[in-house]
Amino acid sequence: MWLSFFIFRRRFEWKRTNCFARKWMERGVSTMNLSMNHPLRRSLVKQLIFIDENRIELVNLYLAATRGKEKDYDFFGRYITKIESFLRDFDNRFSPKMDTVYIGCEVSILYNEENEEEKFTICFPDHSNPDDGHVSFLSPVGRQLLLRGVGETLTLTTPLAEVAVTIKDIEFKQYC
Incomplete structure (x- = not known):
């Protein structure tokens, strides 16, 4: 049955x-x-x-x-x-700059304590390559960044530590 x-x-x-x-x-x-x-x-x-x-x-x-x-x-x-x-609300004149993190976006984050920037591209699991900065939306970092906005401050919980970051820039990179 x-x-x-x-x-x-x-x-x-x-x-x-x-x-x-x-x-x-x-x-x-x-x-x-x-x-x-x-x-x-x-x-x-x-x-x-x-x-x-x-x-x-x-x-x-x-x-x-x-x-x-x-x-x-x-x-x-x-x-x-x-x-x-x-x-x-899409307008065909949109630039690749985005307000919200979606799959396919490159996200620039600022580590608040170190004052250093790093970029990640949020992707589907089969395209992830952390060495190249491509992280799956299912990974701890990708999952926490998805649907966040520019200027938003959050505490990223990673397997190693919790880190305070601010999202500085979002740009759509992966046109499938």
Whole structure:
């Protein structure tokens, strides 16, 4: 019985996902401000489709990578809502400078005590390479920077220490 329920659920999820993916492409062309030609818009819509198509796996990865009290069970819902809002207000003259950290953004942070800057590019797990400054949005640093804003001060909790930082600059870098 459980197996048949699981198979039904996976089929339902697959059908539902494909409907959402079509909705995003239609919405991108019809209601979300004129043009899909801008690379930033195209990249963010691709992110929404990817997240929607892989939501179960991404939620499982997110929950496995996040400690108990830090778990945000509506994380992807909040992320999607933020991107939808950004796309609704999108103007094709936007520069790559951003106010909010999204996947694909390069974030400049200032370590408050040392007065030193460092840049990270927030990416999907399969593109992460910490040596090059590409950190997964599921990593401790990436997870805490995502959806934060320019000028925001926070305490980054890393496996080694807690560090006070300020977000100095956000620029969209990865046009998928």
